[in-house]
Amino acid sequence: MNGRERFSAIMNYKPYDRLPVWFFGTWDETKRRWEEEGLIDKLHREGSAGPQLPEMDTDWETNPSGTGSIWDSHGLVRYHPIAEGEWKTIEETESYSITRSPLGGVTKRSKVGSSIPQHLEPDLKPTREDWTRFKSCLDPKDTRRWITGWEGRVEELNKRQHATCFCAGSLFGWLRDWMGIEAVSCLPYDDPELYADMIGDVADFCLALNVQFLDKVKFDFGYFFEDCCFKTGPLLSPKLYSEFYDQHYRRMIAAYRDMGVPLLLLDSDGMIDHLLPLWLESGIDIIFPIEVGTWRANPVELRARHGKRLRMMGGVNKLVIPLGEAAIRVELEPLKPLVAEGGYIPIPDHRIPPDCSLEQFRTYLRVFKEVFGISPNLNI
Numbered sequence: 001m002n003g004r005e006r007f008s009a010i011m012n013y014k015p016y017d018r019l020p021v022w023f024f025g026t027w028d029e030t031k032r033r034w035e036e037e038g039l040i041d042k043l044h045r046e047g048s049a050g051p052q053l054p055e056m057d058t059d060w061e062t063n064p065s066g067t068g069s070i071w072d073s074h075g076l077v078r079y080h081p082i083a084e085g086e087w088k089t090i091e092e093t094e095s096y097s098i099t100r101s102p103l104g105g106v107t108k109r110s111k112v113g114s115s116i117p118q119h120l121e122p123d124l125k126p127t128r129e130d131w132t133r134f135k136s137c138l139d140p141k142d143t144r145r146w147i148t149g150w151e152g153r154v155e156e157l158n159k160r161q162h163a164t165c166f167c168a169g170s171l172f173g174w175l176r177d178w179m180g181i182e183a184v185s186c187l188p189y190d191d192p193e194l195y196a197d198m199i200g201d202v203a204d205f206c207l208a209l210n211v212q213f214l215d216k217v218k219f220d221f222g223y224f225f226e227d228c229c230f231k232t233g234p235l236l237s238p239k240l241y242s243e244f245y246d247q248h249y250r251r252m253i254a255a256y257r258d259m260g261v262p263l264l265l266l267d268s269d270g271m272i273d274h275l276l277p278l279w280l281e282s283g284i285d286i287i288f289p290i291e292v293g294t295w296r297a298n299p300v301e302l303r304a305r306h307g308k309r310l311r312m313m314g315g316v317n318k319l320v321i322p323l324g325e326a327a328i329r330v331e332l333e334p335l336k337p338l339v340a341e342g343g344y345i346p347i348p349d350h351r352i353p354p355d356c357s358l359e360q361f362r363t364y365l366r367v368f369k370e371v372f373g374i375s376p377n378l379n380i
Contacts, residue, residue: 003057007163007220011263011311013342018374020057022347024289025049027114029354037358048351055365058162070223073166075153076213078145081137124178126187128194135201140208154216168222169206171199171245188240196244203248207255214259221263222256229270231295238274246282253283271295280309289314291349300338311343318348321364322356328364332371
């Protein structure tokens with residue numbers, strides 16, 4: 001089996017030869033550490049994806065040529081708002097920089113390590129007037145959205161043998177990024193009509209952009225970025241989801257399926273229990289990354305609760321990896337019945353942090369192959 005056939009068989013509960021050996025990338029500091037420890041990085045020395053280790057299957061998030069990732073549908077289109085003007089530096093020190101984006105937002109970023117940027121001013125204010133301004137930067141017909149050489153990428157993508165996905169959209173995650181968590185949380189109460197319009201407009205934008213290439217490239221699944229949950233629950237209530245989001249997920253998923261997209265994944269982060277049944281009702285197929293972390297998500301329990309309708313990727317506590325072989329086995333062994341049932345691919349539940357050495361991660365890969373019956377000599 002090649003990677004695409006393997007992924008399809010697993011997610012459709014059909015016989016397959018073995019699990020793919022995947023992860024969800026690393027911190028920048030992890031890459032630098034592993035390079036110092038002897039890794040010759042084959043993919044993505046910058047950013048969160050990769051690196052590609054020879055003991056692993058081709059990365060699902062990026063591609064062997066290093067051209068593009070999920071976030072631009074592998075070198076095809078730009079999803080970010082396109083505004084006139086340039087980034088401007090307001091202040092810069094040895095430890096941080098403060099910049100203003102072309103959209104107007106002001107952000108403070110650390111220069112000494114990976115951290116979430118501090119948003120001093122949002123790109124988008126929660127007003128009708130500012131949404132009108134901002135929405136003009138989301139024109140799906142803007143020719144600048146097409147990345148130079150995208151036509152050649154279509155041919156390359158269609159020849160691939162590894163599983164990968166396109167960016168299906170983001171109805172909550174992008175609005176949160178543009179406005180900030182406080183504004184996006186208050187807006188459905190302060191101005192529900194505007195909130196509804198924003199969500200609908202973003203859904204329209206994603207569909208209008210993606211339908212322009214989905215008749216040319218056949219992806220294995222679509223990837224919705226939301227990051228809408230944290231360690232004690234969701235950042236929006238089930239009531240708000242049902243009222244504002246469900247209808248748009250349903251129509252987007254229906255449109256994608258009509259264009260031949262077989263599966264849709266939602267990247268949620270955090271504790272998903274309250275929203276999971278609603279996502280399944282909307283038509284989402286795969287939930288990712290089933291974070292174990294401090295909220296103790298358990299993919300075996302989730303399958304028992306929701307049945308085979310729920311497919312998953314993730315569910316392996318990344319923090320266990322540096323603890324050594326015995327701890328890794330304790331983490332992986334309980335997942336074997338779920339793997340045997342199908343519809344599940346074990347992956348570390350987020351980016352690998354720099355407290356994990358290259359040797360420790362290679363120990364994880366060796367134990368992973370042993371536990372799930374993959375040839376230890378497989379150099380993928």
